[in-house]
Amino acid sequence: MVLFLFLITGIIIGYFNLVSKKVLNKAKSVPMISLVAILFLMGNKIGMSPQVFKNINSIGLKALFISLGSIMGSIIFMRIIIVKDKSIKERQEI
Amino acid sequence: MAYLLILTIALGILSGLYVFPVEMLQHIEQWISWGLWLMLFFVGIEIGQSKEAIKKLRVYGWKVILLPLSIGIGSVVGALAVSYFVKLPIWEAAAVGAGMGWYSLSGIILDQLHSTQLGTIAFLANVSRELLAILLIPIITKYTNNIIAIAPAGATSMDSTLPIIAKYTSPEITALAFISGAILTALIPFLVPFFIQFA
Numbered sequence: 001m002v003l004f005l006f007l008i009t010g011i012i013i014g015y016f017n018l019v020s021k022k023v024l025n026k027a028k029s030v031p032m033i034s035l036v037a038i039l040f041l042m043g044n045k046i047g048m049s050p051q052v053f054k055n056i057n058s059i060g061l062k063a064l065f066i067s068l069g070s071i072m073g074s075i076i077f078m079r080i081i082i083v084k085d086k087s088i089k090e091r092q093e094i
Numbered sequence: 095m096a097y098l099l100i101l102t103i104a105l106g107i108l109s110g111l112y113v114f115p116v117e118m119l120q121h122i123e124q125w126i127s128w129g130l131w132l133m134l135f136f137v138g139i140e141i142g143q144s145k146e147a148i149k150k151l152r153v154y155g156w157k158v159i160l161l162p163l164s165i166g167i168g169s170v171v172g173a174l175a176v177s178y179f180v181k182l183p184i185w186e187a188a189a190v191g192a193g194m195g196w197y198s199l200s201g202i203i204l205d206q207l208h209s210t211q212l213g214t215i216a217f218l219a220n221v222s223r224e225l226l227a228i229l230l231i232p233i234i235t236k237y238t239n240n241i242i243a244i245a246p247a248g249a250t251s252m253d254s255t256l257p258i259i260a261k262y263t264s265p266e267i268t269a270l271a272f273i274s275g276a277i278l279t280a281l282i283p284f285l286v287p288f289f290i291q292f293a
Contacts, residue, residue, distance in 0.1 A: 006131040006132075006134045006135040007134040007135070007138040007272075008138065009135060009138060010135040010136060010138020010139040010140075010142060011138040011139070011142035012142060013139050013142060014138060014139035014140060014142020014143040015142035015143070016142075017143075019139070024139065027136070030132065030133075030136055031132075031133050031136040031140075034129045034130075034132045034133040035129075035254070035257050035258075036098070036102050037125075038126050038129040038130060038133070038254065039106065039254075040102050040103070040105060040106040040109070041106060041122045041125055041126045041129070042103060042106060042126065043102065043103040043104065043105060043106015043107040043108075043109065043110060044106045044107070044109050044110035044114055044118075044122050045106075045119065045122060045123075045126075046103075046106070046107050046110060046221070047106065047107040047108065047110020047111040047112075048110040048114070048116045048118075048119055048122075059211065059215050059218060060218055061180070062180040062181075062182055062215055062219075063190075063214075063215050063216075063218035063219035063221075063222055064218075064222050065176045065179065065180045066173050066176060066177070066180065066182070066187060066191060066215070066219040067219045067220065067222040067223040068172075068176070068226070069173050069174075069175050069176035069177075069191065070168070070169040070170075070172045070173050070191045070194070070219075070223060071172065071223060071227070071230070071245070071246045072172050073168035073169055073170070073171045073172020073173070073175065073191075074164070074165045074169050074172065074245040074246060074248065075168065075242060075245045075246065076172075077164040077165070077171070077245075078161070078164040078165060078168065078241070078242055078245045080164070081160050081161075081163075081164040082241065
């Protein structure tokens with residue numbers, strides 16, 4: 001819920017230009033820096049969970065194939081829907 | 095950029111293993127949510143500035159729901175399709191696939207409702223989905239700069255992979271990616287327990 005609060009606040013600020021372009025330009029690299037920081041911290045979390053490492057060989061392979069299946073499934077179903085639905089197809093060509 | 099992000103995670107894992115003590119885990123969780131808030135704030139500004147996209151969203155209306163719908167169905171069907179080959183019972187595979195990249199939540203739910211092993215599989219599968227999405231989004235957009243790029247991201251297209259989607263696609267697709275991710279994020283807490291009740 002807090003996530004939505006930050007996001008919606010950002011959208012309102014962006015939509016009504018409540019913060020000057022100058023300030024926004026200075027903060028340009030903030031989103032990418034915070035992404036790198038989050039990913040570093042997420043790595044730490046993985047490193048700190050022994051259960052993730054214990055069975056990583058047998059379980060990791062299963063997990064990888066499930067994720068590949070889900071990704072392929074999502075891509076295929078989206079392709080089908082985009083082909084079927086002209087409005088979405090036109091939209092991506094804009 | 096994707097390689098930098100993967101390297102960052104690898105460094106984080108090493109640091110989690112050898113540098114930071116496990117007692118820091120709670121702080122790390124807190125820092126991650128703060129970082130996410132900050133990031134979402136800026137992503138929000140970016141979406142808000144693309145007024146054209148917001149206008150178009152009003153025009154297309156409910157049809158936007160077709161995007162998360164196809165991603166959701168594809169995630170579960172795709173997981174079911176590989177379940178036989180990895181010797182995972184179908185409902186367990188469906189529940190893992192329904193995590194759609196939200197590894198913390200799906201991992202915890204399946205650990206609680208089923209087993210630690212399935213929780214770990216869900217965690218790893220959805221971590222892997224997020225990492226693969228980070229790798230795939232720049233590759234997909236290289237060949238076709240279109241909405242297909244948001245499919246691998248699943249629910250993460252509203253937060254962790256949104257900056258990457260924003261970088262490699264248009265503000266309009268970024269806005270759609272957020273809406274799709276937000277709808278999926280709202281569905282996951284219901285879908286994962288729904289599928290695992292049959293296991």
